[in-house]
Amino acid sequence: MTDIGHYREVWRPASAARRLTRWFAWLALVALFVFCWQLMTENTIWAFVSDAPRQAADIGSRMVPPRWSYLPALMAPLWDTINIATLGTLGGIAMAIPVAFLAARNTTPSARFLRPAALFVIVASRSINSLIWALLLVAIIGPGLLAGIVAIALRSIGFIGKLLYEAIEEIDPKPGEAISATGARPAQVLDYAIVPQIVPAFIAIGVFRWDINIRESTILGLVGAGGIGLQLQSSINVLAWPQVTMILLLILGTVVVSEWVSATLRRAMI
Amino acid sequence: MLKIEGLSKAYRTGDVALSSVSFRVPRGQIVGLIGPSGAGKSTLIRCINRLVVPSEGSVMLGEIDLTRLGQRALRRQRRRIGMIFQEYALVERLTVMENVLSGRLGYVPFWRSWLRRFPPEDVRRAYALLDRVGLLQHADKRADALSGGQRQRVGIARALAQEPDLLLVDEPTASLDPKTSRQIMRLLTEICAERRLPAIVNIHDVPLARQFVQRVIGLRDGEIVFDGAPAQLEETTLSTIYGADDWQAMRREHDEQDDAEPSQRLSGAEA
Known part of the structure; x- marks a missing residue:
């Protein structure tokens, strides 16, 4: 066996600078998501949304059975x-x-x-x-x-x-x-x-x-x-x-x- | 037969691939073009049939200067020059027969080649050539179903289908094992002798060249540094062409292959 004592034992797949960039990229993505979420909810009428499951079930029930004839x-x-x-x-x-x-x-x-x-x-x-x-x-x-x-x-x-x-x-x-x-x-x-x-x-x-x-x-x-x-x-x-x-x-x-x-x-x- | 004079090629990037190369090839002579990669071997033979357009000089095939021809006349002259490639350059999805017959494309009108209706004479010649290179029973196989050595035989048959006056051969054995390489070189030299065909063979394998060609031209950095019989090639010449270290390494490699081959033959005979 060769002596490996004097080699470094820490290895990372990317340099520190790269890891930092990557971290900020993820942060930016999360920020974008939050912003888009706000934009989306601004014009939503929540009364209709809360009603959604009942409406879906209603249409669903009217849709079955299909009219085979x-x-x-x-x-x-x-x-x-x-x-x-x-x-x-x-x-x-x-x-x-x-x-x-x-x-x-x-x-x-x-x-x-x-x-x-x-x-x-x-x-x-x-x-x-x-x-x-x-x-x-x-x-x-x-x-x-x-x-x-x-x-x-x-x-x-x-x-x-x-x-x-x-x-x-x-x-x-x-x-x-x-x-x-x-x-x-x-x-x-x-x-x-x-x-x-x-x-x-x-x-x-x-x-x-x-x-x-x-x-x-x-x-x-x-x-x-x-x-x-x-x-x-x-x-x-x-x-x-x-x-x-x-x-x-x-x-x-x-x-x-x-x-x-x-x-x-x-x-x-x- | 072929007379090259003052042939130069400088690429647009400024790289000079050939500088003022001149030599003649008489009928029936096989010339081995040796030199390290980047010496301009490939550029030289491509300048002859103008797959690469030379910058200066003339290439006389018989009485015709190939460097001064228009497109139509160039196509007519290309029919006289058969070319064989390093990686065969077959159309893999076409059959062996279609590949061989594609050597006749310069002679037949478009509708015939489109409908694969070649004249009976061309078909007969193609079968005869396939028989000559030992592939008659493979005529209707697709080219990608063949082994490397067989594909190179198809490449040879395609070039010969042109009924050429000159063969240009670009590293015919570079993708093949040593034994198949010798078989291919032997086939090429036999065919050239049968038809008194002159040929220029790019070959980086010096021992193989020594064994099979009648004349060697050594190229280094786009210039001819040796032109003579293989026997005249001395260690010092080869060292100038390849650089001393590389030449020694190449020779050792070849000696090892030589040692290996007789035993292969023996085991083949037993089986």
Whole structure:
């Protein structure tokens, strides 16, 4: 054994200065929480809050049992909802692919003009919620399925475009170098060296977005863009709580099934 | 066949990778390019097919100066130059056959390559090359299902599919074990002899270079410090190229590998 007597026996994972900074950071976080709490409670009418458990129990009791006989009438709007999600995703993918290649640093033809433009498209699409897109589109192209499909597609461009261009930027550049060294044209380099590397990411992103779009399309009916949200809104308006429960259960079931489908697809295709 | 004159490369950062390198390679000659990492070996061979754009000098392949070509003409000339890479640079998610056929991309129109409808002659040549490198039965496997040595064979087949007039080989054995390294070097030298192909092989392993190449060019800090037959490489030359300590260490390592290999062969024969 070597003699360890003359080494220090105290070791800390961070220096004293760092520990002090960390302590103050936590303090600031607590202070922020207290401040926000005050802000929140200022405008709350406590009489209503104290009433909350009774109100919740009241609505809850009116919501059960769900009105099962309403189920057949929901099938057509549910089918519309699934169509909105699927066609919207496909449309989003079709528009996102070129945008992603223009936005990726290693594939863009012009880093000075086209890349910023593509990034702007992505940000613009992402910054507007699908419900807002639907609201605008219902005003422009009228209520119905088409408005919902276009809203979902426009919102999906940003999501798919962003994840896809990040995947493109992360590819291994060496195969591309090797393919261009054979005398291949740029389109062939894209086809042989870049596309094969992003296919797994592409499938995962597309299926994931479809999964999200199923959930988003269930509420588009609230603003008249078709689908099951329309029934949800009219049921709430006439205080038909058992119908509301039925719709929520159906949405839950649909989302569970879509999660399962997307997980299976991802496993099968990658 | 290949004539390089006054080739220099300075990167935008100001680093000089090559300064005024000149040499000629006749048909059928295999040149080993040795030198420590950072000496400019990789930059030199990449300047030949312009994966790196040289700052000065000329690279004549036959009668054509590669440094003065436009994009389209450069692509036509690149078809004549096969390149083999250190980490194989295969497209891992494509099949072995697709990787080999990608050597034909410069010769076929886009729609053919897109639909994977290569001319029958190209397909036949690809099969023949896979047979030559011993991978015929692996043609439809994905490239990532192969071992390192097998992947490098695919890399060789891809380069040969171009029907090149020159091979550029960048550290072909750096990712391989000593035994596989020798097999790959042997395959490369045999193929070059069969086709009278000139080749420039970047190789940091001096003993391996001595064993397989006909001519050695030593590079240090972007300048040629040795050009001659492997037999003329003396300890003092190698010490100038690599620095005395590093060269001694490299030699010891190699002697150990040499001692280890015969026993490996014996045990292989018993099994």
